[in-house]
Amino acid sequence: MAKGASISGFPEWLPSERVVEQRVIDTVRKIFELNGFIGIETRAVEEGASLLKKGETSKEIYLLSRLQDVGYESDTPIERRLGLHFDLTVPLSRYVVEHSGHLAFPFKRWQIQKVWRGERPQEGRFREFVQADIDVIGNGELEDHYEVELPLVMVQALEELRKFGLPKATVHANNRKLSEGFYRGLGLTDIEGVLREIDKLDKVGADEVIKLLVSECGADEQQARACLELAELTAKDGTQLREKFDELCTKHNIGQERDAYQLAREGLDTLAMIVDEAAITRPGSVIADLKIARGLDYYTGSVYETFLDGAEQLGSICSGGRYDSLASQGNKKYPGVGLSIGLSRLISYMLHTAGAQASRVSPAVVMVAVWNEDDRLECNHIAAHLRERGIAADVAPKAAKLGKQIKYADKLGIPYVWFPADTSVDAEGSDHDEVKNIITGEQVSADVKSWQPDSVYARQTVSLPN
Amino acid sequence: MAKGASISGFPEWLPSERVVEQRVIDTVRKIFELNGFIGIETRAVEEGASLLKKGETSKEIYLLSRLQDVGYESDTPIERRLGLHFDLTVPLSRYVVEHSGHLAFPFKRWQIQKVWRGERPQEGRFREFVQADIDVIGNGELEDHYEVELPLVMVQALEELRKFGLPKATVHANNRKLSEGFYRGLGLTDIEGVLREIDKLDKVGADEVIKLLVSECGADEQQARACLELAELTAKDGTQLREKFDELCTKHNIGQERDAYQLAREGLDTLAMIVDEAAITRPGSVIADLKIARGLDYYTGSVYETFLDGAEQLGSICSGGRYDSLASQGNKKYPGVGLSIGLSRLISYMLHTAGAQASRVSPAVVMVAVWNEDDRLECNHIAAHLRERGIAADVAPKAAKLGKQIKYADKLGIPYVWFPADTSVDAEGSDHDEVKNIITGEQVSADVKSWQPDSVYARQTVSLPN
Numbered sequence: 003m004a005k006g007a008s009i010s011g012f013p014e015w016l017p018s019e020r021v022v023e024q025r026v027i028d029t030v031r032k033i034f035e036l037n038g039f040i041g042i043e044t045r046a047v048e049e050g051a052s053l054l055k056k057g058e059t060s061k062e063i064y065l066l067s068r069l070q071d072v073g074y075e076s077d078t079p080i081e082r083r084l085g086l087h088f089d090l091t092v093p094l095s096r097y098v099v100e101h102s103g104h105l106a107f108p109f110k111r112w113q114i115q116k117v118w119r120g121e122r123p124q125e126g127r128f129r130e131f132v133q134a135d136i137d138v139i140g141n142g143e144l145e146d147h148y149e150v151e152l153p154l155v156m157v158q159a160l161e162e163l164r165k166f167g168l169p170k171a172t173v174h175a176n177n178r179k180l181s182e183g184f185y186r187g188l189g190l191t192d193i194e195g196v197l198r199e200i201d202k203l204d205k206v207g208a209d210e211v212i213k214l215l216v217s218e219c220g221a222d223e224q225q226a227r228a229c230l231e232l233a234e235l236t237a238k239d240g241t242q243l244r245e246k247f248d249e250l251c252t253k254h255n256i257g258q259e260r261d262a263y264q265l266a267r268e269g270l271d272t273l274a275m276i277v278d279e280a281a282i283t284r285p286g287s288v289i290a291d292l293k294i295a296r297g298l299d300y301y302t303g304s305v306y307e308t309f310l311d312g313a314e315q316l317g318s319i320c321s322g323g324r325y326d327s328l329a330s331q332g333n334k335k336y337p338g339v340g341l342s343i344g345l346s347r348l349i350s351y352m353l354h355t356a357g358a359q360a361s362r363v364s365p366a367v368v369m370v371a372v373w374n375e376d377d378r379l380e381c382n383h384i385a386a387h388l389r390e391r392g393i394a395a396d397v398a399p400k401a402a403k404l405g406k407q408i409k410y411a412d413k414l415g416i417p418y419v420w421f422p423a424d425t426s427v428d429a430e431g432s433d434h435d436e437v438k439n440i441i442t443g444e445q446v447s448a449d450v451k452s453w454q455p456d457s458v459y460a461r462q463t464v465s466l467p468n
Numbered sequence: 469m470a471k472g473a474s475i476s477g478f479p480e481w482l483p484s485e486r487v488v489e490q491r492v493i494d495t496v497r498k499i500f501e502l503n504g505f506i507g508i509e510t511r512a513v514e515e516g517a518s519l520l521k522k523g524e525t526s527k528e529i530y531l532l533s534r535l536q537d538v539g540y541e542s543d544t545p546i547e548r549r550l551g552l553h554f555d556l557t558v559p560l561s562r563y564v565v566e567h568s569g570h571l572a573f574p575f576k577r578w579q580i581q582k583v584w585r586g587e588r589p590q591e592g593r594f595r596e597f598v599q600a601d602i603d604v605i606g607n608g609e610l611e612d613h614y615e616v617e618l619p620l621v622m623v624q625a626l627e628e629l630r631k632f633g634l635p636k637a638t639v640h641a642n643n644r645k646l647s648e649g650f651y652r653g654l655g656l657t658d659i660e661g662v663l664r665e666i667d668k669l670d671k672v673g674a675d676e677v678i679k680l681l682v683s684e685c686g687a688d689e690q691q692a693r694a695c696l697e698l699a700e701l702t703a704k705d706g707t708q709l710r711e712k713f714d715e716l717c718t719k720h721n722i723g724q725e726r727d728a729y730q731l732a733r734e735g736l737d738t739l740a741m742i743v744d745e746a747a748i749t750r751p752g753s754v755i756a757d758l759k760i761a762r763g764l765d766y767y768t769g770s771v772y773e774t775f776l777d778g779a780e781q782l783g784s785i786c787s788g789g790r791y792d793s794l795a796s797q798g799n800k801k802y803p804g805v806g807l808s809i810g811l812s813r814l815i816s817y818m819l820h821t822a823g824a825q826a827s828r829v830s831p832a833v834v835m836v837a838v839w840n841e842d843d844r845l846e847c848n849h850i851a852a853h854l855r856e857r858g859i860a861a862d863v864a865p866k867a868a869k870l871g872k873q874i875k876y877a878d879k880l881g882i883p884y885v886w887f888p889a890d891t892s893v894d895a896e897g898s899d900h901d902e903v904k905n906i907i908t909g910e911q912v913s914a915d916v917k918s919w920q921p922d923s924v925y926a927r928q929t930v931s932l933p934n
Binding site (some may be wrong): 008012013014015016017020021023024035036037038039040041042043044045046047049062063064065066067068069070072073075076080084085088096097100103104106108110111116118120121130145146151215279282283338363364365366367369375379380382383385386389392393394395396397399400410413414435 | 474475479480481482483486487489490501502503504505506507508509511512513515528529530531532533534535536538539541542546550551552562563565567570571572574576577582584586587588593596608611613619663745748749827829830831834835841844845848849852855858859860861863865866876879880882
C-alpha cells in the first residue's frame, strides 16, 4: 500500500501497484464471464432498513448525511437514512426483488465493487476494499448443482491469480443442515449459539470451545464433546463422510428415523455431492470441513471458506454459502448461492509478500522523442499513427536533452523510444525514423505504418521474483 | 435507468443496460491507455477539510458517520470528518502531494470512478454517477502543449462513443487570463463575480446578464456591454481571434502596454494555439468560445466545456481546465490540466434517447443443453473445454424439456445451444455432439476441441436502431 496513506483503513495503491490490482480485477472478471455470469453494478448506498436487516457486519455501517443536514441527522430514523453497503449480497437481494420482472432466472451474476465497513480504525483492517462476488439466484427454487459449480468457478479464478503470487487455494465446505440436524439430534436448541462457538475453534482451541458450549449454549459436557467430534470429522470422499457421520450418530444415539437425522442427512448428501464432484473436476480443490460455521445468519445450506496454503494468517479469503430466504417478496422466495473474494487483502499479499511487480507503470509501449518544440505536432502525428494501429504511445513532455527524455521513458518503464527523422540544420538524429529498445539497447529503422514492438515488450505484464 | 430504482438520484442499470455501460467504460479506458495515461484509483473518502477547500460543489457533500457514533457526529468538526468525494480532481491533487516521491512528472493519469453529490433529490439530477477523468500534473511547471492535447484525447474518446449513439461533440475553449485581463482593462475588479454572471448567458440571455453585471459586480452599462461583446466574439482561427480581440481592446481603450492587456494576451495566445493545433489534428473538434466561464474557482488558464450536436439539453458533458495552484506542498506547486466526462448521463442518453442495445445480456456465446441430470458432469466438462479455448459458455440450469432450455438461452441472448451426444436408451438427440445457432436455425455437428462460433455471433456487442 502506498506509504503514508493518510486515512487508516482506506488503502490506496501507487500507480505501479494499481497495475497489479487492475490486472487482478480484469482476470477475475474474465473468468466470471467465461462461465456465463452477467455483470451488474449496484449503487453504493442502501437504506438503513436493508443494511440493518441481516448479517454479522450490521454493526459496521457508514451512514451518510448531507452537509446541509449536519446536526439534524437524528431527526431521521436510521432505517430511513442512507448508508454505504458493507457487502454485495444485501444489495444483490434488493436488486433481484426490485428488478425481478426484467431478469431471467436462474440469474447468474458477477459483481466487483468497493464495499465499506464503518469499523473503528485498527491495524490491518480495511474500512474500504474491493469485493469480487458471484451468486446465482433462483425464482422460487434453485438446483443443488450450483452449490458445487460456484465454488469451482472461484477456484478457477483463484488458480488464475497464482501467476500474480497467490498460493494454492482450497475451499473448505460444510452444510448448515448437517450441523443443525446433528446438534438437534443431541438435544441442543441454541443452534446459532453453537455455530458461533464452533466458529472460534481455530482461534481458541477445543478445550475453550467446550467450556463455551457449556456456559453459553446450555450444552452438557457430553453434548459439547459430541459437537467437537463432529467439527473434527474428516473424510477423503463422500462415501467415507457418510460412514463416519453415521458412526457418530450411532455413538450419540441419533436414530436414522428421527427428523433431526433426516435434516442432517439432507445436508450431508449435498456436502458429499460437492466433494465428490469437485474431486472429479478439480482434484484437491474442495474438501469437507465440518468445523466451518460462518458468522452470517442468513445461510441455510452449504457454507464455504477458503484458505491459502502457507498464508493461513489471512484467514478465509473467499467465503459464502447458500441462502434460501435472504431475498423474498410476499410469498415469493429467491434462494441463492454465492461466494465473495475480498480482493484488496489478496492484492496486498501479492504486492508485499509475493513481490508481484508490474513490468511498467505506463501503458505506453513507445515514447516519441521530440528534437525541438517546433516538431511537436509532427511527433504527435507519429504517436497518433501508432495508436490507430493499437500501439499505446506517449510523446516526450519537453524537447529536453535526449538523455533526459529517455530517462522519463525509463522511469515509466516504457520500453521503446521513437526518434523521428531529424531534418534540422544542426541535426542530432538520423534523416529517417528510428526506434530504440532502451532495455536491450537495440536501435533500428522504423516506419510508423508497419513497425511492431517485440511481443515480449509489447505488453504491460505482472511478474514475480525468480 | 432501471424502472422503480428506489432511491432518487442513484441510477442503477438493468443487466442489458449494464452491458452498454461496461462497454462505454472499457472503450474510454482503452483510449486513455492508448494515449499513455496511467490508471489510478483513489479512495472514495476524503477529509472534510479537503472537500471544503475548493470548488463550486463544496456544498454538495455526503459526510459519513459510523453507526456507533450516530448522535455524536457534531462532536467532531466537519473538517476532520470523512466525506465522499464529489469529483476526481480534489482526490487527485491530494494523491499527487501525498505520493509525489513515487511519481514521474509530468504525471498523466486516467481515473474512472463513482462520485457522489449530497444534493437534495430532484428530477434528473444524479447523486451518484461515474466520472471519467484525465489530467496531467507537472512538478513546478507544466508545458502549454497539454492544454490542446488533453481536450483532443477527450474528443477521441467521445468520437469512439459515437458507435453507441453519442452525437458529435465539440469542445468550446476559453481562457481565464484572457477574460480577467479584459475585465481588468475595463476597470472591473470583481472578476469572479463577472465570470459567474457571464456563465448564465445561455440560461438568462444578454439583457439579464447586463443587468446582473451592473447590479452585482459594480459594472456600469458600458463596461457590462463590453463584457458581453467579449463573450460573443467568435473567430474561425487564431489569427482572426487575435485581430478581433485587438479591435475590441482598441474600442474600449485597453492599451497594449497595460498589464491587463498583457495578461489577456497571454491567455489569448494559448487559446489561439489550441484552436489552430486542434484544427490541424482534428478539424472542427475544438472552437474558441469566449463566453465559457466555468463555475470552479481553481482554474487559472484554459477552460473547456463540451456540447453535443442536437443534445444541447444535456449541457456541457465534458469540462475542465488548467489549474496552477490546486495542489501544492510548501513552496512547491503542482500545476495541472484536466477534463472530466460525466459518463452516467451520457449512458442514460445512449440507452434512452439513442436506443443503444446490447446484442445479448449474457457474456456466454453458447449454452450446453442437458438431456438429463445424470449427464450434468459431462455437460460441465464440455463447457469447461470451450472455456479453456476462450469461448464463454453456460450450461442449462435444469434438464427440462428442450424447448424450455432453448428459451432460457434465448432470453439471455446466447446465440448457440450445444447438444451433447445423447447415448441414453430413449435418446432424443443425435449420437454425436451438435451445435445450433438459435438465431439462424442452422445446426451442425461439432467437436468441442475445434468448434468456433461465427465471428458475427461470437461477440457481445452494442448496436443502434437502424
